[in-house]
Amino acid sequence: MKYLDEYRDADTARQYAGEIRRVTTRPWNIMEVCGGQTHAIVKFGIDELLPKEITLIHGPGCPVCVTPLELIDKALEIASRRGVIFCSFGDMLRVPGSTTDLLSVKAGGGDVRIVYSPLDAVKVAEQEPARDVVFFAVGFETTAPATAMAVFQAAKKGLRNFSLLVSHVLVPPAMEALLASPDCRVQGFLAAGHVCTVMGFTEYEPIAAKYRVPIVVTGFEPLDIFQGVLMCVQQLESGRATVENQYARSVRQRGNQPAQRLMREIFHIVPRKWRGVGEIPRSGMGLSEAYAAFDAERKFGLADRRVEEPAECISGQVLQGLKKPRECAAFGTRCTPEHPLGATMVSSEGACAAYYRYRRPSGGGSGPGMTNVEF
Amino acid sequence: MQGSSDFSPACPIPLQQYPHVLLAHGGGGKLMHQLLEQLFATAFANPLLDRRHDSAVFESPAPRLAFTTDSFVVRPLFFPGGDIGSMAVYGTVNDLAMAGARPLYLSASFILEEGLPMETLWRIVCSMQQAARRAGVKIVTGDTKVVDKGKGDGLFLNTAGIGGIEHSRTIAPQSVQPGDVLLVNGDLGRHGMAILAVREGLEFQCIIESDSAPVADLVLQLLRENIELHCLRDLTRGGLASALNEISEAACRQILVEEKLIPVREDVHAACEMLGFDPLHVACEGRFVAFVAPNDAERALAILRSHPLGEQAARVGIVREAASPGVSLKSSIGAHRILDMLSGEQLPRIC
Incomplete structure (x- = not known):
């Protein structure tokens, strides 16, 4: 398939692996930030082809995984209420809360619907004016612009039956939190390509400089990841620590400016709990005061709910x-x-x-x- | 989709009188009698059905018989490349074919929801009639029930089928041998993506049509040419991945497939990539995997490719001698990983 097959070519992959082996003189720990990259690495077996000196550490960039238990429980409670239509991306449905998950709420009679875009949830709200439609807005800077657009449109249309349970998170503060930890083993990063498509990569430059860590903005196909690893190893081996862009076919230095403007209009920066990690300051986006009427936590009186994580899971x-x-x-x-x-x-x-x-x-x-x- | 144009297109139930299915159409009285006579008996007419008996009675067509059943609850009822009616015929025909049987007789049970447009029912019945003719089977017995409005999804269908086994092979997982070559009869994943695209209103630039088709003819040709067939499995729910894991478990053999060799059409591949689906987990309705003795693999492939339903047939993997079951896949970049069954439903990814 065009734009895919050329990034999955076995011969080129072997050439990259050979080049990485050639430039590597000592062990390096490189973290791929995004869950999509982790998935590709394991699915295609990319790490198997890398020299044993290179350890890939799987980062916190899976929006489903980092959504805090507290928020899942709130979602479950809202979705269980009579009259509510609860719209979510598909893979949130199986995530366990404290006692149950959204699929079970659906089986128990809750109106839980899979949507492919927040804008679909706005359409549902227009079609069902007598019912409360709630969208579960999770994800990084990649999905946040679409959420922002949904709020913008709902406001323009004057939809009072539409609200959002917002759990958007930001990548750079999480990377900083990792680097600041005394246990940190990460020596280089493959930054999340699609996050940078929206945000650009200038905000990573201070991180690279402060922590002396190379950051390579990287795509999601096997050859993207091989090339990202190679660029990262080259920096590590030569003692450089800068931000480089492997994913230039999608990422511009300053990102998608209209999307960023819309996000600034709709959201403000908040502290956010990350599941399994804890609270990270300034790492989330919440609805700004001007759009507070769309905040499902306020609407359903759940803003003060707190839930602690169970201990057994690592x-x-x-x-x-x-x-x-x-x-x-x-x-x-x-x-x-x-x-x-x-x-x-x-x-x-x-x-x-x-x-x-x-x-x-x-x-x-x-x-x-x-x-x-x-x- | 084969149209119903050469079969009487007009619904024989007087529409002005009963444009929708009523509870009374399942009540055992005149209305039900009219429905059975004018709709089902007219469409499915054949000597066994025409006897109007509670059971179809026939001589045993072969010393060994295959018997199977399947229920169909697809939504929407009509989709690009097929509908619930043709799917219900082909699904059971294909299950019989997977035992190496010649499909002969089907039953058809309809569970109708009160209020279903009579015209819709007629279109589905016509489609079943066409499908049965294409697959060379007769619908010889059936049943109709009507449930209250809101208690069904328009129409549910069950078919059961009987086929005659005209060979002495044991086509089953237990016959799978190390060295067996795996063949598929065409590109994978089209049915599942066709349904998803229509059901979810995904606006792809092209229309993906289902691969729903009767494959018995292909299987019978392989048997006629005396191909050493060890096992067959249709690639319905769970796709190739589930089929191979089931066979691997049952046969206690290790299976290896190569991603690059598995045919997936470009539009299906693109849709899967977009939604985060693996085409190897997506259902087909006209595809099967055949485990063939290595010496017969080339000949079997040529036979499949010479058939209209096997033009894209491909060799996708082999069976390995191993102490434990398992399915592994050689990825497009040449690394190996396990190919697991799906856990639960495939859910579209966030990003």
Whole structure:
């Protein structure tokens, strides 16, 4: 397929892997920030082709995984109310809250609908004026502009039955929080390409300078990731720490300015809890005062609700790159995609789910490596 | 989709009188009798059905028989490339074919929701009649029930089928051998994406049409040419990934497939990429995987490719000698990973 196949070519992948091997002289820990990158790495087996000196650490960039338990519980409560139509992206439906999940609420009679865009939820609100339509607005800077547009349009149309449960999060503060931690092992970053498509990459420059860490804005196809790793290793090996753009076919230095303007209009910066990580200052976006009427937490009187995370799941350490999924005692036994203990096992972009799906050792085999059998 | 143009297009139930299905159409009285006689008996007419008996009675067509059943609840009832009626015929025909049987007789049970437009029912019945003719089967018995409005989704269908087995092979997971070659009869994932696109109102620039089709003829040709067939499986819910995992478990063999060799049409691939779906998990309704002895693989592939429903047939993998079951996939960049069954439903990704 055009624009895809050329980024999945086996020969070029091998050439990149060879070049990475050639320039690597010592061990390096590189974090891919985005869950989409984690998914591609494990799905295509990219890390298997890298030299053993390169360790890829899977970052906190899965919006489903980092949405705090508290907010999932609020979503469940709102979705259970009579008369409410609760609209969500598909992969939030299976995320476990304290007691249940949205799929179960739906099975119990709740009107929970999968939408592909926040604007679809606005349409539902127009079609159902007598009912409260709530959109579960999760995601990073990638999905936030569409949420902002939905609020903007709803305001323009004067829709009073539309509101949003907002849990948008920002990538740079999370990267800083990781780097500031004394346990941090990350020496270089592959920044999330689609986040930078919206935001540009100037905000990463102070981080690269302050923490002396190379940051390479990277795409999501196998060859993007190989090239991102190569650029990152080249910087590490030569002692440089700057922001570089591998994903130039999509990312401009200053990003998508109209989208940023709209986001500034609709949202303001707030502290945000990250599931498994805790609260990170200035790491979220909430509805600004001018649009507070669209805030579902206020509308349904849930703003003060607090829920603590259960202790048994190590997803927080996985999200911070401190542990690999297989280092968890519950991985693949008590914790599976069918019965997830934590969010990283739920979303297809979560590191635990990706490992379970593509890496779970099967029977007596030696894991996914198995053997190279040619047809 | 094959139209119903050469079959009487006009609904035989007087529309002015009963434009919609009523509860009384399932009540056992005159209205039900009229529905059965004018609609079903007219469309499906054949000597066994025409006897109007509670059961169809026939001589055993072969020493060994295959027997299967399937229920159909697809929404919407009509979709690009097919409808619930043709799908209900082909689904059961294909299940029979997967045992290497020649499909012969079907039953058809209708659960109708009160208020279903009679014209809709007629279109579906016509489509079933056409599909049965195309697949070479007869609908010889059936049933109709009507449920209250709101208790059904327009129409649910169940078909069961009987086929005759005219060969002595055991076509089953237990027959799978190390070295067997895996063939598929065409591109994967079209049915699932066609349904999703219509159901969810996804505005793709092109229309993806379902691959729904009867594949028994292909299977019978392979058997006629004496291909050493070990196992067959149609790639319905859960797609190729589920089919291979089920067979791997049942046969206790390890299966290896190569991503690059698996045919997926470009529009289907694009739609899957957009939604975060894996085409190997998406349902087909006219595709199957065949496990063939290595010496017969080339010949089998040529036979499939010479058939209109197998032009895109491809060799996608092999069976490996191993102590434990499992399915692994060689990715497009040449690394290996496991190919697991889907856990639950495929849900569209956020971004």
